[in-house]
Ligand SMILES: O=c1ccn([C@@H]2O[C@H](COP(=O)(O)OP(=O)(O)O[C@H]3O[C@H](CO)[C@@H](O)[C@H](O)[C@H]3O)[C@@H](O)[C@H]2O)c(=O)[nH]1
């Protein structure tokens with residue numbers, strides 16, 4: 001790629017441009033005012049700590065002080081994300097001047113991860129693969145590697161069928177200028193009447209393939225082995241000892257570009273199925289391990305300088321996407337130390353107002369703009385193009401892997417089906433291959449955290465790579481969202497555990513991050529890595545003012561006090577800025593409301609339970625926890641509830657939030673009674689009434705699930721009963737204390 005960059009420099013080609021967004025000025029100004037407000041708040045806190053007269057009031061003041069300190073810490077971190085908002089544009093049309101023939105294009109290896117054929121239907125993975133195989137990119141330069149951590153014959157079968165379908169699908173897209181290159185998305189978006197006979201024909205073919213794959217998935221592997229007895233590819237599964245958790249490496253070249261042609265005679269991309277070896281006795285490092293295996297296997301076969309990583313639930317929505325990435329990789333100035341180009345993670349099938357806030361606009365879009373103005377966005381695990389070199393040490397310090405054939409500048413001379421290549425590929429996909437090597441540490445995707453993506457991007461930037469956020473108008477990738485609340489919360493819980501693993505390692509963003517990347521970048525990473533700490537202030541604010549209110553204890557300044565105005569300013573300021581940002585990123589008022597509600601819910605469920613599980617794990621009490629896959633298969637009932645935007649609650653994870661709901665409504669009623677009894681003296685309890693009222697409004701779906709609904713998603717009476725008992729116990733305890 002270096003020669004291409006040099007050529008671009010000579011020609012003076014404009015491949016991309018950038019500018020600082022106007023919101024930056026406002027953000028800096030607002031940060032100054034808000035910061036002053038925070039200083040004043042801490043002055044207030046310290047004086048009330050010093051003036052506390054009893055141990056009870058001291059406890060209250062300390063709790064509020066700690067909560068606000070955590071909130072202030074988060075605020076400071078989030079400012080780093082708001083100081084340099086960068087917007088970019090790329091000009092793929094100008095690439096034509098540079099890349100005149102197919103051989104000028106850098107090769108592209110695409111990695112697709114899948115791990116469980118029941119939770120991640122193979123048809124989805126197939127559609128993902130088809131959507132990238134059909135890229136507007138020389139097909140002989142594209143190789144698709146599928147990592148199957150489920151070690152499933154069904155997945156292999158699905159891809160075999162897909163390889164045949166690709167021979168028709170690719171020319172069909174090319175000749176008809178189709179933009180939706182995921183067949184499923186294409187047939188979904190097209191209404192029947194503008195179909196011609198060719199479309200009809202290909203649709204029938206697609207449906208046939210789908211039924212074939214789904215049939216096999218339903219009937220299971222035994223059926224498959226009988227039907228396809230002739231098929232050598234399935235031999236590994238015929239041994240009794242083959243299980244998803246214990247099996248030899250399976251690598252199958254399903255399409256070979258130099259041999260397999262589509263029906264119009266054009267070369268097809270390479271398509272390779274890889275299921276790395278698994279054994280019950282060695283740790284496989286989840287997705288990070290899978291990606292490292294693909295990194296090695298792909299080096300032995302194609303060793304493309306550019307790598308795209310995708311999850312099986314994410315498909316490409318724009319065939320121009322690799323060209324857009326090239327606009328950065330081939331940029332003479334930027335390209336040299338560019339580690340990766342991240343596209344935003346967008347989702348299809350989100351409910352109208354995104355009740356579970358699965359779009360995560362802040363994480364996937366708003367914050368990424370802010371980091372792009374510094375060293376670049378985080379890596380979010382999918383929809384990201386890498387310079388392969390980035391996985392082998394910093395821009396100026398190449399780390400050599402243990403085998404010279406695995407290094408990024410190794411030139412592959414044999415064709416991918418040659419015995420020599422296949423032998424090496426099997427070797428590097430075996431489960432103890434990584435023993436005594438630097439994989440997962442100095443080489444490849446980093447191990448040691450459940451958020452391998454976060455850590456990997458973070459380490460790349462620490463080593464001196466920068467990254468770019470590419471957010472074109474037409475959404476580049478669409479992914480699936482969890483559509484039930486428990487899945488959504490479990491996903492965030494898994495991330496929380498991952499973040500805590502980072503915080504308590506040598507990579508803590510405040511120490512290591514700030515040192516290696518500078519203050520602002522360190523704070524940006526801290527902003528995510530300290531997510532779990534949200535559980536402290538939210539839990540305190542969800543219970544403390546309310547329990548105090550029940551007992552008639554005033555804990556906030558009264559209405560006519562200047563300090564009360566400060567509280568209101570800080571609250572409205574933070575919420576207001578959040579609202580503006582979400583609307584600006586394409587959200588709506590209702591989405592913002594759901595977003596803030598989900599933050600509160602996550603804090604007392606995902607974050608709280610994440611902290612608990614992490615502690616247990618660190619103490620060695622719960623060695624069984626791991627990476628729970630986010631389910632992508634769902635039942636009709638669930639889907640219906642999700643469409644109607646009804647909450648579904650049915651796990652211990654919901655105990656804290658249900659208890660909070662009860663405490664809030666009870667304290668609000670108690671507060672009203674107290675005010676009425678005292679002849680209307682409301683000023684000193686007003687702030688607490690506001691907090692409790694806010695809690696009640698936010699908890700509305702919980703009351704609905706508790707009492708007003710009758711469907712499967714309603715709150716189980718056992719859980720309600722348990723939460724009510726817990727709420728009673730809490731208020732009894734506080735009364736004693738008082
Ligand atoms: O042992 C494993 C576990 C998972 N996966 C794959 O990893 C991907 C992500 O898993 P998923 O359960 O969908 O996790 P999510 O929470 O939806 O994923 C988000 O969070 C992950 C961890 O931070 C990132 O890797 C993902 O890209 C990001 O979309 C999927 O393709 C899986 O097939 C494996 O290959 N092997």
Ligand SMILES: [Mn+2]
Nearest residue numbers: 311313480630
């Ligand atoms: Mn996912």
